[in-house]
Amino acid sequence: MQAVSNRKHRIGRSSAGLGLFATKPFRKREYVVTYRGRLLPNAEADRLEARGSRYMFEVNTRWTIDGSKRWNLARYVNHSCRPNAEAVERKGPSIVYVARWRIKPEEEITVDYGKDYFSAFITKSRCRCVKCKERRADQQARRRARAKRAQRKRLKLRREKRAAAKRKR
Ligand SMILES: [Zn+2]
Known part of the structure; x- marks a missing residue:
């Protein structure tokens, strides 16, 4: 085990619960952390996963790492x-x-969990990553702008109707 002071990351609060954060800068392609745990044949990992085990990382067509232990920082x-x-x-x-x-100190370290995991457990409407949050904020801003435009249009129509009614009188 590495001494804590040598670590380049720490566990901290993130928008998705706990997360791993850089405490020192990482260069592009630099090693960050190892996904640690016992190695299981895929069939056994499938059985455990069906019973609710999370943190299974399929390495290849034969092996999966069971990363559920807390000492697996990854x-x-x-x-x-x-x-x-x-x-x-x-x-x-x-x-x-x-x-x-390049990863800067205090940045949260993130990976792409892959399509299967994403569609089964996260989904686009619930993903709490920065990109999805920005996308949702953007959508909401657009929805608000559209609602404002519609409101202006309604007011304009009402004014025109009133003006037409006045002309009739
Ligand atoms: Zn996302």
Whole structure:
């Protein structure tokens, strides 16, 4: 185990519960953290997952890592649709996360959990990543702008109706 002071990340509060945050900068392609846990044959991992086990990381067509133990710091890495880290397979077999680009201190470390996980557990309307939050804020702003336009149109029509009624009199 590494000494705490040597660690380049810490566990902290994020918009999606707990998350892993950089405490020091990472260069592009730099190693961030290893996905640690016991290695299981995929069939056994499937059985455990069906019974509610989370944190199963399928490495290849044969092996899955059961990363449910708390000492597996990589399990705190949340999903993002615009992630700053990505999973890379290493010999062992094992999985490590590496930086996709420069990560600054205090930035949350995120990876893309993949299509299957996303559609089963997260979904577009509930994803709490920065990108989705921005997308939803944008949609809401557009909805508000549209509502305002519709309101102005209604007021205008009402004014025109009133003016027409006046002319008739
Ligand atoms: Zn998202």
